[in-house]
Amino acid sequence: MLNYTVEPASLAPLIPTGTELDLFKGKTYISLVGFRFLRTRLRGVWIPFHSNFDEVNLRFYVKRQSTSLRRRGVVFVREIVPHQAIAMAARWVYHENYMALPMAHRVVEPTSEHGRVQVEYGWRYQGRWNRMRVECSGRPALAEESSLEQFITEHYWGYSGTRDSGCLEYQVAHDPWRIWNTTQASFEGDCSELYGPELAAYLKRAPDSAFLAEGSAVRVYSKSACGTGLEAYPTVRL
Numbered sequence: 001m002l003n004y005t006v007e008p009a010s011l012a013p014l015i016p017t018g019t020e021l022d023l024f025k026g027k028t029y030i031s032l033v034g035f036r037f038l039r040t041r042l043r044g045v046w047i048p049f050h051s052n053f054d055e056v057n058l059r060f061y062v063k064r065q066s067t068s069l070r071r072r073g074v075v076f077v078r079e080i081v082p083h084q085a086i087a088m089a090a091r092w093v094y095h096e097n098y099m100a101l102p103m104a105h106r107v108v109e110p111t112s113e114h115g116r117v118q119v120e121y122g123w124r125y126q127g128r129w130n131r132m133r134v135e136c137s138g139r140p141a142l143a144e145e146s147s148l149e150q151f152i153t154e155h156y157w158g159y160s161g162t163r164d165s166g167c168l169e170y171q172v173a174h175d176p177w178r179i180w181n182t183t184q185a186s187f188e189g190d191c192s193e194l195y196g197p198e199l200a201a202y203l204k205r206a207p208d209s210a211f212l213a214e215g216s217a218v219r220v221y222s223k224s225a226c227g228t229g230l231e232a233y234p235t236v237r238l
Contacts, residue, residue: 130189
């Protein structure tokens with residue numbers, strides 16, 4: 001997870017109706033996130049040859065208040081996966097901005113207890129590879145209370161806009177993740193056409209923070225229009 005501070009105005013056109021930016025200590029963040037889906041099922045159905053795959057997404061953080069409930073969630077600017085069928089299914093089920101591109105990843109495990117972990121995700125767009133990398137050492141641990149790492153990883157809702165200026169939400173449930181803080185982190189590439197020149201410009205500088213998350217079992221619930229059935233969602237973690 002590579003995290004960058006941005007000007008709030010850069011995200012204003014992308015904020016779904018009924019939500020507002022969620023800030024950390026007065027700062028607005030976007031995150032470039034690379035990860036692996038493993039043993040994935042769509043509505044409980046395993047799809048052959050499409051259960052293990054990479055994803056890279058650019059996201060930012062919002063919150064939504066209704067009556068006495070406050071939901072903290074993420075909005076995805078764009079999500080990249082390696083298979084067209086996965087992108088089409090995700091667009092249909094969650095109304096997210098998915099696209100399919102050639103992708104690759106590399107993980108170098110440490111050879112000793114104090115060795116370094118290296119992780120890289122790449123995707124090819126218009127004939128050029130974009131790559132994000134992190135390097136870390138030591139053992140993973142739960143994020144400290146009220147830390148930026150906890151803020152980034154513990155947003156348990158997804159939000160997206162609709163064509164009629166509405167808003168959709170869905171719950172994402174998982175245990176808190178253990179993380180490694182990185183010793184090196186970088187992004188190489190040009191995403192001006194993928195994310196727009198304004199957001200892509202932030203990615204050209206060094207990230208303000210970066211870390212590697214261990215991951216866990218994750219459950220994603222069905223989408224619902226914002227403001228309908230709000231109390232019907234279960235509050236759960238796996």
